[in-house]
Amino acid sequence: MQQQEIKALLSDMSLEEKIGELFQLPSYFFNGDMVTGPAGELGITPDDLRVSGSCLSVVGAERIHEIQQKHIEKHPHHIPMLFMADIINGYRTIFPIPLAQGCTFDPGLAEKCASIAAREAAAAGLHVTFSPMADLVRDARWGRVMESTGEDTYLNGLMAAAMVRGYQGENNDFSKKGALAACLKHFAGYGAPDGGRDYNTVELSERTLAEDYLPAYKKAIDAGCALVMTSFNTLNRIPSTANRRLLREVLRGEMQFDGVVISDWCAVSELIPHGIAADEKEAAVLALNAGVDIDMASPVYLKNLKELAEQKRIDEKQIDESVLRILTLKNKLGLFENPYKDGSEADEKELLLCASHREAARDCAEKSFVLLKNEDSFLPLKKGKESVAFIGPFTDNQLLYGSWSFFGDEQDCVTVKAGVTQNYPDADVFFAQGCPTADPGTNVLGFQKTPPKEEFDLQEALDTAVELAKKADKVVLTLGEHRDYSGEGASRADITLPSCQLELFHKICEVNPNVCVVLFNGRPLDIREINQKAKAILEAWLPGTEGGNALAGILYGDASPSGRLSMSFPYCVGQVPVHYNHMSTGRPFAGDYRTTRYNSKYLDIPNEPLYPFGYGLTYTAFEYSDISLDSDILHKGDSICASVRVTNTGERPGTETVQMYLHDVSASVTRPVRELKGFCKVFLEPGESRVIAFPITEDMLRFYNITMDYVSEPGQFEVFIGSDSTTSRKAVFSLC
Structure with missing residues (x-):
């Protein structure tokens, strides 16, 4: 349809029809008798249902086709519904969680994963995904760090834009087959709740919000995302x-x-408990005036906007503006010509979990793993030359995908045991569970389901594991947190491993010190105890459908780890929020925390995280030259080049992620100690060298100055280039 036809349709719609477009039905309205069920409880009538504009979390081509057909027949103007869902890191083929994808430092790979997720979800009848989440995260207590790509503004922006391109397809023409409209979330500042507690208040200065949090959202918007979702939190004390x-x-x-x-x-109805709306009518006025077009899953708009418009408490033109945006989105999706878009049972059978999608999931998982420790080249394991005991609650566990992977099926996931035995049938290996994923008697409360009971004798399981460890040359311990211990509503004050897992770890180390720990988790954890004893630590996150196959290849050296931390691992929870790009202070600390008192430090722990942003090992070694600048003076409107020579000095090929950071030495406001401004992944054979060059332009040096103008200021700058955010390799230049 042409835009003038959309406007003509709008002008012909009744007020009730317009308001219906602003109401989103949850999936449970299509389960059983909804008049006496949830619909009846909320006061929703059949007349309300027939004009609803969108539906949340109904999936499957056959089911959506049935609902859409009935809806169009009953709707006065036969306007199709939008079908939306959270397709976060895959539909049926599940990729690593977004935090793990951030660790790939590969926006192109994130784009590919999003594209595959879109193809599968579109075949299942969906039109919109609530992704990407561009929230900046610096507090590992918050459960939804798993849905972000990390603690860095620059990296998050690149990844969010890439995901938008992946979902929406070439030229953002999401009417084409296999594309979804992307919904950026959560606007804004959702990733900084007080105390790391979900839905809590956020306190950010105007400058911090503008400089650290908003840019990643802006990157996704510039990439063309079709929708934006508001956040639950307050900013400046306003929801x-x-x-x-x-x-x-x-x-x-x-x-x-x-x-x-x-x-x-x-969230519209929650303006009442927030304390800024006295009732639903006031909540509706506030949200519509603020600019919220669709009220998700609550009847506040549906039940109140007509009366408010008739009473002139709201301007009907505002309703028209919102409806026009929704109709325009439906038109861009091509729903007026084809209300079923790509939904196809035949395509579902062909695409879901197809071989190429599984291959991509394995590739992404391999590239997201981060090798944190590898003492004396403990890894890779030597095929046919050593016996290995695989022990731990994640060894034969199919729950290797994140809690936000709603449409995945654990039966599709390859376990660690299956990955090892199928890929290395001749390996000398043993397997044991050792302990449950969670301490007995604990569970997850709230929205997520509780972990399943693992019926076995804990002491017997521990004894069996210890005996296996005694006879093995090496032990691979699979530890971590249950998938439901991260995600929405899963904030945790204690981010250590469960006590039963720590007991298993210490018992195994007593009988066999040759231990590698593989971690499965949705957030950075406090792993001090693990770090003290384990010979190797591999962070696998929640790797998804092909996790077991990917892990087997990494452990046995047919693939090499190349991931880099996109979020720092704290030394302990007392440090959080912790991030590499913190501000300078008047009393910076650079000594021994046990001997110096009057500096910015703790008395009992280091300032530095256990493992910093950008950190990760490989199975080889890389050597960097000093930084070379083609000029030490940068003029506005010009650029200079900073370069290093990187050499693979090890005996195996490998991928290095070369990272460039900048620091403004003196400015009108305090600046971060360093900021990521570029990175480059380079694959090198043993002995091979390559010069990696980074352009430095004036716009990279801009910030919000003392008067909140976005400018660069003349002066001295430092450029750091190395393998992670702690590199000391630097050069100095000046902006004139």
Whole structure:
């Protein structure tokens, strides 16, 4: 349809029809008798249902086709519904969690994964995915760090933009087959809740919000994302869903976003417990005036907007503006011509979990693993030359995908045991569980299901594991946190491993010190005890469908680890929020925390994280030359080049992630000690060298100055290039 036809349709719609477009039905409205069930409880009538504009989390081509057909027949203007769902890191083929994808430092790979997820989800009838999540995360207590790509503004922006391109396809033409409309979330600042507690208040200065948090959202918007979701939190003590300045001035004004804004689940009604709305009518007024187009999963708009419009408490033109954006989105998806879009049972059978998708999932998992420790080249394991006991609760466990992978099936996941035995049938290996994933008697409360009971005798399992460890040359311990211990509503104050797993670890180390720990988790953990004794530590995150195959290849050396941490591992929870790009202080600490007192430090632990942003080992070694600058003076409007020569000095081929950081030595406001401004992944054979060059331009040096103008300031700058954020290799230049 042409835009003038969309406007003509809008002008012909009744007020009830328009308001229906602003209401999103949850999936449970299509399960059984909804008039006496949830629909009845919420006061939703059949007349309300027939004009609803969108539906949440109904999937499957056959089911969506049935619902869409009935809806179009009943709707006065036969307007199709939008079908939306959280397709975060895969639909049926599950990729590593987004935090793990961040560790690949490979936006192209993230784009490919998003594209595959879109193809599968579109075949299942969906139109919109609630992804990417561009929230900056620095506090490992927050469960949803698993859904972000990490603690760095620059990296997050690149990954978010790449995911938008992957979902929406070439030229953002998501009407084409196999594409979804992407919904950026959560706007804004959701990743910084007080105390790391989900849904909690956020306190960010105007400068910190503008400089650290907003740029990644802006990258996704510039990439063309079709929708934006508001965040649950407050900013400046105003909930995002009612924050007119945030949504209208910043998002639509400064960022020039012209798509659909949708609330998060029931966030409009939650303006009442937030304490800024006295009732649903006031909540509706606040949200609509702020610029929220769709009220997700609550009936606040549906039940109140008509009366509010008739009472002139809201301007019907605002309703028209929101409806026009929604109809425009439906038109861009091609739903008026083909309301079923790509939904196809035949395509579902062909695409879901197909061989090429599994291959891509394995590749992404391999590249997301981060080798944290490898004492005396403990890894890779030597095929046919040593016996290995694989012990731990994740050894034969199919729950290797994140809690936000709603449409995955654990039966599709390859376990560690299966990966090892299928890929290396002649390996001398033993397997034992040793302990459960969680301490007996504990569970996960709230939205996520509780971990399943693991029925076995704990002492007997421990004894069996110890006996296997005694007779093995090496032990691979699979430890971590249950998948439901991270994700929405899964904040944790204690981010250590469960006590039963630590007991297993220490018992095994007593009888066999040759231990490698493989970690499965959705957040950085406190692993001090593990780090003290383990010979090797491999962070596998929640790797998804092909996790077991990917891990086997890495452990036995047919693939080499190349991941780099996109979020720092704290020394302990007392450090969080912790991140590499912290600000300078008047009393910076650079000594021994046990001997110096009057500096910015702790009395009992180091300032530094256990493992920093950008860190990761490989199975080879790389040597860097000094940094070479083609000029030590940068003029505005010009650029200079910083380069290093990187050489593989080891005996195996490997991939190095060369990282460039900049530091403004003196500015009108305090600046971070360093900021990532470029990276390059380079594959080198043994003995091979390559010069890696990074351009430095004036726009890389810009920030919000003392008067909140976004500028660069003349002065001295430091450039660091190395293998992680702690590199001391630097050169100095000046901006004139």
